[in-house]
Amino acid sequence: MSARAAPEASNTSVRRDTPAVEVAHLTKEFRRRDRRAGRFARRKMPALKDVTFTIERGECVAILGQNGSGKSTLVRLLSTLLINDGGEARIFGHDAFHEARAIRELVNRVSVEASFFKKMSASENLSYAARFYGMPPSQTRHMIPEILEKVGFPADRRREAMENLSRGMQQKVALARALLTSPVLLLLDEPTTGLDPRSKLEVQEFIRDVRATHDATILLCTHDMAEAEALADRVGLLDRGELLFLEPVADVKERYGVTTLEEAFFAATGRVFEEEHDEDDEYREVFA
Amino acid sequence: MTTGGAAATLRQELIGLGGIVERNVYLVKRYILWDLAFMVWTIANTLTIVFIARAVHLPPARENELATKLLVGAVIWAFLGIIFEFVTETVAWERWEGTIEYTFMAPLSRSTHLFGQGAFAVLYGLVRATILFFVVAAFIGIHMPNANFAAALALLAIASISFMGIGMMASVLPLISPEKGAQLGFVAQGMMLAVSGVYYPVSVMPGWMQAIAKISPATYALRGDRAAIVSGAGIAWADVWPLLLIAVAAIPLGLVIFRRGERYAKQHGKLKRSG
Numbered sequence: 001m002s003a004r005a006a007p008e009a010s011n012t013s014v015r016r017d018t019p020a021v022e023v024a025h026l027t028k029e030f031r032r033r034d035r036r037a038g039r040f041a042r043r044k045m046p047a048l049k050d051v052t053f054t055i056e057r058g059e060c061v062a063i064l065g066q067n068g069s070g071k072s073t074l075v076r077l078l079s080t081l082l083i084n085d086g087g088e089a090r091i092f093g094h095d096a097f098h099e100a101r102a103i104r105e106l107v108n109r110v111s112v113e114a115s116f117f118k119k120m121s122a123s124e125n126l127s128y129a130a131r132f133y134g135m136p137p138s139q140t141r142h143m144i145p146e147i148l149e150k151v152g153f154p155a156d157r158r159r160e161a162m163e164n165l166s167r168g169m170q171q172k173v174a175l176a177r178a179l180l181t182s183p184v185l186l187l188l189d190e191p192t193t194g195l196d197p198r199s200k201l202e203v204q205e206f207i208r209d210v211r212a213t214h215d216a217t218i219l220l221c222t223h224d225m226a227e228a229e230a231l232a233d234r235v236g237l238l239d240r241g242e243l244l245f246l247e248p249v250a251d252v253k254e255r256y257g258v259t260t261l262e263e264a265f266f267a268a269t270g271r272v273f274e275e276e277h278d279e280d281d282e283y284r285e286v287f288a
Numbered sequence: 289m290t291t292g293g294a295a296a297t298l299r300q301e302l303i304g305l306g307g308i309v310e311r312n313v314y315l316v317k318r319y320i321l322w323d324l325a326f327m328v329w330t331i332a333n334t335l336t337i338v339f340i341a342r343a344v345h346l347p348p349a350r351e352n353e354l355a356t357k358l359l360v361g362a363v364i365w366a367f368l369g370i371i372f373e374f375v376t377e378t379v380a381w382e383r384w385e386g387t388i389e390y391t392f393m394a395p396l397s398r399s400t401h402l403f404g405q406g407a408f409a410v411l412y413g414l415v416r417a418t419i420l421f422f423v424v425a426a427f428i429g430i431h432m433p434n435a436n437f438a439a440a441l442a443l444l445a446i447a448s449i450s451f452m453g454i455g456m457m458a459s460v461l462p463l464i465s466p467e468k469g470a471q472l473g474f475v476a477q478g479m480m481l482a483v484s485g486v487y488y489p490v491s492v493m494p495g496w497m498q499a500i501a502k503i504s505p506a507t508y509a510l511r512g513d514r515a516a517i518v519s520g521a522g523i524a525w526a527d528v529w530p531l532l533l534i535a536v537a538a539i540p541l542g543l544v545i546f547r548r549g550e551r552y553a554k555q556h557g558k559l560k561r562s563g
Contacts (some may be wrong), residue, residue, distance in 0.1 A: 030557050047557075076560075079393045083554045104395035115386035117311070119318035128314070131307020132394035134300030161318070177390075 453538025
């Protein structure tokens with residue numbers, strides 16, 4: 001990480017006097033076909049309902065939620081990949097829906113799918129991604145090997161096609177891609193889902209390391225309660241598009257008089273966390 | 289924006305544009321055997337068209353001229369196909385690989401993104417079209433003693449600007465329909481060539497088709513390239529100015545249409561969904 005200047009020094013669009021993320025009454029709906037109402041009928045499906053929260057600079061906040069709860073919709077809205085239907089979102093003071101370019105300079109993301117050109121190698125994928133952030137070959141030539149080494153990616157596999165790498169390896173490259181651009185806001189959307197226990201621990205350790213060495217604010221969306229508790233300063237619960245709470249874990253447990261986040265989820269929603277979700281949740285998941 | 293800020297943004301855009309070309313070079317290297325297989329198919333397809341000249345039993349000189357004209361039509365069809373394929377796949381390919389969201393959330397303007405894709409498509413298409421032209425010409429035994437290849441290539445390059453603009457319009461289709469949008473790009477390509485006299489003079493078409501031909505850049509590319517290859521004509525201003533005029537209209541229109549499509553996809557959550 002030493003190859004690039006610290007984010008606050010390099011990025012003039014980071015406003016120091018504002019929170020990292022300010023979300024107020026954010027709403028997003030998707031339309032779906034409703035065959036019960038007619039062949040061409042559609043109905044609106046709320047994915048996020050009046051969500052409001054703030055994340056301070058340097059904080060790590062985890063948003064918990066089941067599949068289809070709206071976590072990925074939230075991440076996509078904050079990374080300019082979706083347009084809101086109501087409310088607002090600001091990142092370091094920039095309007096997420098009207099100052100997209102400024103936001104894109106500040107944010108990067110790691111999602112559950114590693115998402116790479118599968119025939120290209122890790123180095124090639126990172127080079128290509130870095131160019132979009134204005135990083136020329138002279139800059140990436142040394143940075144890419146450094147950052148791959150930092151995430152624990154073996155040097156002798158840098159030129160191997162992504163399709164030959166394990167999921168854990170691919171996710172390390174995804175982390176490297178996100179950090180290569182020194183984002184001041186890192187959006188992690190289920191970064192450890194589907195990883196084997198060892199890879200999961202490595203990724204979690206790396207997230208801790210990023211927090212310690214990088215001046216990054218982290219929004220972690222996950223359905224892994226232990227992961228949220230281990231990594232985050234505050235934990236929020238998104239349930240069917242509604243943010244039920246966003247507090248330090250101790251406060252959550254105290255509020256509901258419980259000892260675990262699973263119990264807190266049950267107390268807040270009346271449902272067991274891993275319970276089968278309904279058809280609407282599945283629909284939200286497809287789009288979110 | 290300050291001058292320094294504008295210069296920094298321009299530098300970033302140019303590096304991004306280079307990145308798109310770089311990525312396509314990597315992909316061409318990785319898929320080189322598939323590309324060779326596709327080249328064989330294109331050659332076979334072109335041969336089936338050019339052999340028609342042999343079947344009509346004309347005097348040798350007329351037969352050679354007809355074969356040349358058919359070859360020019362088939363090569364421009366293939367060239368246009370490559371441009372449309374690359375530009376249309378700006379969206380379709382990235383969606384298939386899953387990288388589309390990372391590309392769309394990067395601080396790179398959409399115009400640079402599309403131009404980068406188009407610029408590579410033109411370069412790659414010119415190389416393939418040149419190989420196709422000479423392989424088929426050699427196979428059939430076409431003589432082109434008067435051909436002005438430089439003029440033909442230059443005219444094709446000028447036409448490419450318009451083709452890129454129209455390709456940008458077509459590339460929005462996979463954003464609107466993840467399942468069938470990419471295929472509709474081929475429909476646009478076929479319709480454009482059908483009205484442009486790809487294997488026949490524009491004059492044989494009904495009046496309404498001739499009217500549409502006037503706004504198709506392929507009409508001028510085909511006419512100019514045939515004149516350059518068959519008669520050795522230079523670049524005619526009568527072909528250049530319509531191509532430039534269409535380009536001036538097609539590029540901004542293509543960008544506007546793509547941006548609208550992108551907005552639609554972001555409103556309806558269609559950026560990510562795979563078809």
